[in-house]
Amino acid sequence: MSKGPKTRQDAQTAEKLKKLGEQVIASVKKGQNPGIDIPIRALSNVKFNPKTQTIEMGKDTQERQFFNTAMARKFMQTLLVASTVKEDLLGSGKTTSIRDLYYMTKHTVKGTKENTFEEQDESDPVIEDLEVSVDSLREELHLFASNKGAMVGDMTIVDQGDTIDLRRMGSGGWSIPSIVESNVIQFKKCDAKFILHVEKDAMWRRLNEDKFWQQHKCILLHGQGQPPRGVRRLLHRMVAELKLPLYVFVDNDPWGYYIYSVIKQGSINLAYESRRMAVPSARFIGLSSFDKEGYKLPDNVTMRLNDEDLGRAKQLLQYDWFQKKPWQKEIKNMLHCGVKLELEALSKKAISFATDEYLPKKLRDQDWLD
Amino acid sequence: MSKGPKTRQDAQTAEKLKKLGEQVIASVKKGQNPGIDIPIRALSNVKFNPKTQTIEMGKDTQERQFFNTAMARKFMQTLLVASTVKEDLLGSGKTTSIRDLYYMTKHTVKGTKENTFEEQDESDPVIEDLEVSVDSLREELHLFASNKGAMVGDMTIVDQGDTIDLRRMGSGGWSIPSIVESNVIQFKKCDAKFILHVEKDAMWRRLNEDKFWQQHKCILLHGQGQPPRGVRRLLHRMVAELKLPLYVFVDNDPWGYYIYSVIKQGSINLAYESRRMAVPSARFIGLSSFDKEGYKLPDNVTMRLNDEDLGRAKQLLQYDWFQKKPWQKEIKNMLHCGVKLELEALSKKAISFATDEYLPKKLRDQDWLD
Numbered sequence: 001m002s003k004g005p006k007t008r009q010d011a012q013t014a015e016k017l018k019k020l021g022e023q024v025i026a027s028v029k030k031g032q033n034p035g036i037d038i039p040i041r042a043l044s045n046v047k048f049n050p051k052t053q054t055i056e057m058g059k060d061t062q063e064r065q066f067f068n069t070a071m072a073r074k075f076m077q078t079l080l081v082a083s084t085v086k087e088d089l090l091g092s093g094k095t096t097s098i099r100d101l102y103y104m105t106k107h108t109v110k111g112t113k114e115n116t117f118e119e120q121d122e123s124d125p126v127i128e129d130l131e132v133s134v135d136s137l138r139e140e141l142h143l144f145a146s147n148k149g150a151m152v153g154d155m156t157i158v159d160q161g162d163t164i165d166l167r168r169m170g171s172g173g174w175s176i177p178s179i180v181e182s183n184v185i186q187f188k189k190c191d192a193k194f195i196l197h198v199e200k201d202a203m204w205r206r207l208n209e210d211k212f213w214q215q216h217k218c219i220l221l222h223g224q225g226q227p228p229r230g231v232r233r234l235l236h237r238m239v240a241e242l243k244l245p246l247y248v249f250v251d252n253d254p255w256g257y258y259i260y261s262v263i264k265q266g267s268i269n270l271a272y273e274s275r276r277m278a279v280p281s282a283r284f285i286g287l288s289s290f291d292k293e294g295y296k297l298p299d300n301v302t303m304r305l306n307d308e309d310l311g312r313a314k315q316l317l318q319y320d321w322f323q324k325k326p327w328q329k330e331i332k333n334m335l336h337c338g339v340k341l342e343l344e345a346l347s348k349k350a351i352s353f354a355t356d357e358y359l360p361k362k363l364r365d366q367d368w369l370d
Numbered sequence: 371m372s373k374g375p376k377t378r379q380d381a382q383t384a385e386k387l388k389k390l391g392e393q394v395i396a397s398v399k400k401g402q403n404p405g406i407d408i409p410i411r412a413l414s415n416v417k418f419n420p421k422t423q424t425i426e427m428g429k430d431t432q433e434r435q436f437f438n439t440a441m442a443r444k445f446m447q448t449l450l451v452a453s454t455v456k457e458d459l460l461g462s463g464k465t466t467s468i469r470d471l472y473y474m475t476k477h478t479v480k481g482t483k484e485n486t487f488e489e490q491d492e493s494d495p496v497i498e499d500l501e502v503s504v505d506s507l508r509e510e511l512h513l514f515a516s517n518k519g520a521m522v523g524d525m526t527i528v529d530q531g532d533t534i535d536l537r538r539m540g541s542g543g544w545s546i547p548s549i550v551e552s553n554v555i556q557f558k559k560c561d562a563k564f565i566l567h568v569e570k571d572a573m574w575r576r577l578n579e580d581k582f583w584q585q586h587k588c589i590l591l592h593g594q595g596q597p598p599r600g601v602r603r604l605l606h607r608m609v610a611e612l613k614l615p616l617y618v619f620v621d622n623d624p625w626g627y628y629i630y631s632v633i634k635q636g637s638i639n640l641a642y643e644s645r646r647m648a649v650p651s652a653r654f655i656g657l658s659s660f661d662k663e664g665y666k667l668p669d670n671v672t673m674r675l676n677d678e679d680l681g682r683a684k685q686l687l688q689y690d691w692f693q694k695k696p697w698q699k700e701i702k703n704m705l706h707c708g709v710k711l712e713l714e715a716l717s718k719k720a721i722s723f724a725t726d727e728y729l730p731k732k733l734r735d736q737d738w739l740d
Contacts, residue, residue, distance in 0.1 A: 159539070201517040202466075202517075351459075
C-alpha cells in the first residue's frame, strides 16, 4: 500500500503533527529541555461565551517536559500517540478505535520491564491532549469512540461513496458512524424542514413507525442517551450546512436538560470541541416540567426526584448557560413539583400521543425553550 | 383507525391471549379460584438437549391464583399486561418498548392508593411469564427491548417495504431493529457464502472499512457486546432461511465464550426462546486462548484474568454444552495461561491484521470450534 496521507485534510493534520515533532527536535538540538505546550482542560480554563453561546476553552497551557520525573512518562506517551497517528493512521488512510490505539501503542520499553501504557485510562487523556495541542478533532486524527444512534428522514446522503436514501430505511434506519466528516458523509437531496433529535431509541422507533418524519418533513435521529461525538458532529454539520432548525426531545429530568445543553453549548470537559460540535440554535421541545399539567398526564407516570437529581438540578441552575428566565422557571418548577417525567409517560395518554398530539402542538404553538 | 389484528400472525397471537382470558372467566363462572398456569423459568426447569443442541425449558408449571394473598397482585398484573397487549398493541398493529408498556399499564387502582405497578422491575418478568404461557415471543406480542447492532454485506433485504442493499450502506451500516420477524424483514438477493458475527463495533468498523465482506462474500454484523434479541433472532432466521454457516468472533475471555454460547445454545434465563433464537450450527472462530502463541501476539497485549473471570471460566467448564473435548482444552488453556485477550490485541501486529491475515487463515484452515 502506498504510504502518506490520502486526502488534503489528512495532509494538513499530518503537517500539524510533524510540526509538533519538529519543535521537540529543535529544543533537543539547542540543548534545551524538550517540552510540549498542552492547553489545560479543566473548569478553571473554560468559559461561556455569551456571543457565540458556546462553552469555550481559555488560553492557559502547561508545558509537558521531558526532563521532569513527574512528566517524562506522559511526554513519551504524547509523542508515541502522535507518531502512531501520523504514521499508521494518516499514513494508511485507515481509522481505528481509541481502544485499538491503546493496543497499537502499548509495548514494553526495550531493555526494561516498563510498559508504555498500562491501561486505556492512560491513553485516552493523551489523545484528548493531542487533539487540543494540534487543534484537530479526534475524527481528524482517524480515531473514533463508540458507534451509537440511528437516523431516518427526508434526505439522501452519501456515505463513503454509497448513496443512501434515508426515506427508505425501514424500521432499522441508518446506523450513525462515529466519523461523519465531510470526506466520509455528504448531504444530497434534502426536503426536510427541521431536525428532531430524540434522546431514546424507543421513542425514535415509535416516531419512525408512525412515519412522523414523513408527515412533518423532518430528519429524525436518536443518540441512545447521551449522544456520542459522531451524532453531535452530524447535528452540527446538518444545522450549519442545511440551515435547518434543530429540536431536542428528552426526558424531563436533570439528565435530559444536560443532554440538551451538551448538544447546544458543548461540555466543560471537551470545551475545545464546541466550535465544531455545539449547535447554539438548538431548541428544547420537551419534556418540560410544565407538561404534566399542560397535557394532563396522570400522577402515577411521574417519578420522585432522588438526592442525586436534586443536587444536579441545583447545579444546573447556577450554570451561565441556564441563566435565561424561562430556563430558571423550567428547572425551579421541576424542583417545586419534586418529580421527573420520562418520554414514555406520553404513551399513557395513547400509544401515538407523542406523534399525533404532543409534538404537532408543541411545533404549532412554538412552545419550546431556547 | 380500524381495530383488530392486522396480520394473520397477529390474529393468532391475539387468539392465544383471548383463550387465556376465557379460561379465567370459565373458572369464575364455575365458582372456582381463577388461576393461570405459568411455566417455571429457572435452572431447575431447564435442560440441555443434546439432540437439538440447545438449552430447553422443561414442563414444570406453577399456578398463579387470584385468591391467594401472595399471588393476587401478580395475577392482576398478568391479566393487565395480557389485555393491554391484545387491545392496544395487536389491536392497533403498533409496537412499543417494554418500558412503554410499563407506563401504559401503570395506574392507581380505583378507590385505593395501590398502583398496578411500582417499577419496571415488576412488569418485565410478567412479560416474560406471558411469553411462555401463551408460547409467543415478545416480538409477537409487539414488544421490543433495546435497539443495538448494525449489519452490512452481500445481501439485499426488505425492511417494512423499503428495499435496502446492504452492499451500499457506507461506513454506518443498517441499524438492526429489535423486531425482525418475517412480516417486517424479508431476505432478497443474497450472494453471501457465510455470516460473520463480531462482538464489538470497533472490529466491525475495521472489517467494514477494509471491505472484508466484499472480498470474502459474507454478511457482517455486530451486537455491541451481548447481542440483543433482535440480532439473535436475525442470526437464527438467516441461518435457517439462507442456509449459511455462522462464525462468531469474540474476545478471548469468559464473557466472549458466553456470548458465543448464548448465540449457539440459548440462555438459561430465556430458555423458552431457544427454539426460535438459538443457532446450534454456530462456530467459534476466535479469539482462542491458543491464538497468542499461534499468531505470535506479544505478551503485553494480554490482561490477567481477575477473580470474577476465574470463577466464571470454572463455571463454564461444568456446563453440559461445553463438555466437548476441544472446548475443555480451550477453556483450561485460558485458565492455565491466566490471561485474556481482546479483539483489539490483533491490531498490535498490524492495523488490518484481522482482515488480511487472521480471519482468512482461520477460515482456510477451518480452525474453529463447534
